[in-house]
Amino acid sequence: NAGVMQNPRHLVRRRGQEARLRCSPMKGHSHVYWYRQLPEEGLKFMVYLQKENIIDESGMPKERFSAEFPKEGPSILRIQQVVRGDSAAYFCASSPRQGAGETQYFGPGTRLLVL
Amino acid sequence: QQQVKQSPQSLIVQKGGISIINCAYENTAFDYFPWYQQFPGKGPALLIAIRPDVSEKKEGRFTISFNKSAKQFSLHIMDSQPGDSATYFCAASKGDDKIIFGKGTRLHILP
Numbered sequence: 001n002a003g004v005m006q007n008p009r010h011l012v013r014r015r016g017q018e019a020r021l022r023c024s025p026m027k028g029h030s031h032v033y034w035y036r037q038l039p040e041e042g043l044k045f046m047v048y049l050q051k052e053n054i055i056d057e058s059g060m061p062k063e064r065f066s067a068e069f070p071k072e073g074p075s076i077l078r079i080q081q082v083v084r085g086d087s088a089a090y091f092c093a094s095s096p097r098q099g100a101g102e103t104q105y106f107g108p109g110t111r112l113l114v115l
Numbered sequence: 116q117q118q119v120k121q122s123p124q125s126l127i128v129q130k131g132g133i134s135i136i137n138c139a140y141e142n143t144a145f146d147y148f149p150w151y152q153q154f155p156g157k158g159p160a161l162l163i164a165i166r167p168d169v170s171e172k173k174e175g176r177f178t179i180s181f182n183k184s185a186k187q188f189s190l191h192i193m194d195s196q197p198g199d200s201a202t203y204f205c206a207a208s209k210g211d212d213k214i215i216f217g218k219g220t221r222l223h224i225l226p
Contacts, residue, residue: 108156109158
């Protein structure tokens, strides 16, 4: 009964490169959330996706960031032309359905370091 | 605008003591208040959660106290143990919406 999986766990990129972060939700979960955690800060919501749909992207920066959750395969958070300020831990969470009080289960995170 | 305010930022408690972390929220539409525990290098894990129709919820050594009129809630860890040393986040959400996290409290339990 695997939990939420994220890879890679650590990612190092130079400024200007692209970063691709992957999230495989728990089995049976079709809702995925991405959060970003800066050092010494809480997690901040970025985007909420269901299969093939972006439901809420109010926390996503307008430029360079995009997310998808295709019919098959993991959810992908893509950061183009990374800058040093993108260095953070990126967590995804999954849940089985919408509904009040539904628990989101978090993955172990991807720690992105931009040199 | 910070919707969920958490204090203290860090906390040191003797083994066997009571650890208390406080949170306040602003949005009265919030209807789900979870607490998460995070160890270094790991993702946050749900510890305990409460809905606003009850004033207290207890699970083992962990208790949430909820004051709807004051828009405040707190986590009490009884008989704190060194293994409880971690960062704790209070949070709030409404319905199926995104979770709004506090900034976290670094708890250290002295052996």
